Amino acid sequence: MMMAHAxxxxxxxxxxxxxxxxxxxxxxxxxxxxxxATGLERASLYHxxxxxxxxxxxxxxxxxxxxxxxxxxxxLAKPGDPAKRVAKMAKRTKEFYVGGRLSCLLDTMSVGGDKxxxxxxxxxxxxxxxxxxxxxxxDAGFKAQEAKQRAEDALIQIQGALVxxxxxxxxxxxxxxxxxxxxxxxxxx
Amino acid sequence: MMMAHAxxxxxxxxxxxxxxxxxxxxxxxxxxxxxxATGLERASLYHxxxxxxxxxxxxxxxxxxxxxxxxxxxxLAKPGDPAKRVAKMAKRTKEFYVGGRLSCLLDTMSVGGDKxxxxxxxxxxxxxxxxxxxxxxxDAGFKAQEAKQRAEDALIQIQGALVxxxxxxxxxxxxxxxxxxxxxxxxxx
DNA sequence: GTCTATAGCTTGATAGAC
DNA sequence: GTCTATCAAGCTATAGAC
Numbered sequence: 001m002m003m004a005h006a007x008x009x010x011x012x013x014x015x016x017x018x019x020x021x022x023x024x025x026x027x028x029x030x031x032x033x034x035x036x037a038t039g040l041e042r043a044s045l046y047h048x049x050x051x052x053x054x055x056x057x058x059x060x061x062x063x064x065x066x067x068x069x070x071x072x073x074x075x076l077a078k079p080g081d082p083a084k085r086v087a088k089m090a091k092r093t094k095e096f097y098v099g100g101r102l103s104c105l106l107d108t109m110s111v112g113g114d115k116x117x118x119x120x121x122x123x124x125x126x127x128x129x130x131x132x133x134x135x136x137x138x139d140a141g142f143k144a145q146e147a148k149q150r151a152e153d154a155l156i157q158i159q160g161a162l163v164x165x166x167x168x169x170x171x172x173x174x175x176x177x178x179x180x181x182x183x184x185x186x187x188x189x
Numbered sequence: 190m191m192m193a194h195a196x197x198x199x200x201x202x203x204x205x206x207x208x209x210x211x212x213x214x215x216x217x218x219x220x221x222x223x224x225x226a227t228g229l230e231r232a233s234l235y236h237x238x239x240x241x242x243x244x245x246x247x248x249x250x251x252x253x254x255x256x257x258x259x260x261x262x263x264x265l266a267k268p269g270d271p272a273k274r275v276a277k278m279a280k281r282t283k284e285f286y287v288g289g290r291l292s293c294l295l296d297t298m299s300v301g302g303d304k305x306x307x308x309x310x311x312x313x314x315x316x317x318x319x320x321x322x323x324x325x326x327x328d329a330g331f332k333a334q335e336a337k338q339r340a341e342d343a344l345i346q347i348q349g350a351l352v353x354x355x356x357x358x359x360x361x362x363x364x365x366x367x368x369x370x371x372x373x374x375x376x377x378x
Numbered sequence: 379g380t381c382t383a384t385a386g387c388t389t390g391a392t393a394g395a396c
Numbered sequence: 397g398t399c400t401a402t403c404a405a406g407c408t409a410t411a412g413a414c
Contacts, residue, residue, distance in 0.1 A: 005397075005399070006398075006399095007397075007398080023301065024216065024300070024301040025214060025216065025300045025301060027213065027214065027217035028214070028217070028300065028301040030388080030389065031388095031389070031390060031391085032388075032389080040397095040398075040399095041398070042390085042391080042392095042399095043392080043393090043394095043397095043399065043400080043401095044397065044398050044399070046390090046391065046392075048397085052390065052391065053391090103300070107352050107356065108301075110352070110356040111213070111214045111292070111296075111297050111300050111355075112212065112213040112214060112217040112297075113355070122356050123356060126353070126356050126357050127357070130357075149365075152359075152362045153362075155349070155353060156345075156346055156349035156350050156352075156353055156362060156366065157342075157345055157346065157349055159348070159349040159352040160344070160345035160346055160348040160349025160350070160352070161349070163296050163299075163345075163348040163349070164341070164344060164345055164348060166299050166300075166302070167296065167299040167312060167315050168312050168315045168319075169312070173341045173345060176338075177345065194379075194381070195381095196379075196380075219406080219407070219408090220406095220407070220408060220409085221406075221407080230380070230382080231381095231409080231410095232379095232380075232381065232382080232383095232409090232410080232411090233381070235408090235409065235410075236379060236380075241408065241409065242409095
C-alpha cells in the first residue's frame, strides 16, 4: 500500500529532529529514528538536507539556537531590573527543559565529538549563551571579570543539574538552581 | 599473516574499554573502536563478556566505580579534618579527569539511555558518590538536609564543569570548582 | 584464551518514479 | 517534494580452528 505524502511544516520537521538528537546524541540519532520521529522517509530527509546527518545535526543546532535566543535570551537584553530579567529567563529555561526532564542538546551533541563542524556549532552557541549571561550580570553592576565568573557558574550549574536529572532522575536540584539564578547573576533576588 | 596472540592484563583491557565508552558513550562505542583500543579481537572480547556490548558497558561501569571508590572516595571516609579530606578528594578528582579534559563516564553513558541495565548501574554509582559527599559534609557539622543540598551542589558543579570543558574546551572553570569544594562541602577552606 | 572467518542485520546514502 | 527500492559499508554477534 502506498503511503500518503507527508507534507509537513518546517516546525514539525525540526521538532522531530530535535527530539531525536537531544535524546540520543549525534551517534545515537540513526536515520531510522529520524524517519520515525519526523514522519518523512529517508530520501525526503536527504532532499531537505543534502549533506546528510551532519547537515541535519547542524541545522538542528542552529534552529535550537534561534528558538533559545528568542524565548530565553531575549528577556535578558530588555530594559528594567536585571534581577527581574534573570527571573524571567529562569522561568523560560525551566519550561524549555520541561523542569529539567529534557537533556541539553549542546551537551548530548558534544559526546564523541569527532565531527569538527558540529563541535564548532556547539561551541559557538554556548558562547552566545555565556555572553548573554555575562552581560546581564554586568548590567547588575558587576565588573567584567566578576560577571564572567558568575556567568560561568550559572552555565555550569544549569548543565550539571541537567546531567544529574538524566542520570539519577532528580528533578528538584534543577528547580532550585533555576530559582537561585537571579541571586547568582545579579547578587539580588 | 597470523597476528600474535595478545594476552593482556585485566587492567590494560579495562583501560581501553573505559577510554572508548567515556569518549563516545554507549551508542558511539562500536566493537571496532573497542577492538582497536584493547588490542583484542572481536571474538576474544565476546569470550570475556558473553553478554556482548551491554555486559562490557556494565563491567566498565563497575570497574570505574571501584577505582573511583578506592582513589577518590576513600580519603573522604578517613579520620581527620573534613576540609582537608575534601581537599585531598578534590586533588584526586582533578587527576582522575586530567584537569577536566576527560568526560565523566556516568555522563556520557547516560545519553540515549534505552538500556535499563546501564541506567541502573549509572544511577547506583552516582548514589554512592553522592552519599560519600553528604557524609563528609555532615562530618563537618552540617545537618542531614543541609549536607544533602551541599552534596547535590558539589556533584552538579563537577558534572557541569566537565560538560563545559567538553563543549567549549574551557579547563579553568573545572579547576576553580575543584578548589572551591572544601568551602562548599564543609564551610571552611 | 585468542584468533580467522562469516552470518545476518542496520547503517548512512543514492537512483529514479510520480 | 515525497515516495519505493536499493546499495555498499559497518554493525553486533557467533562458529570453529588452534
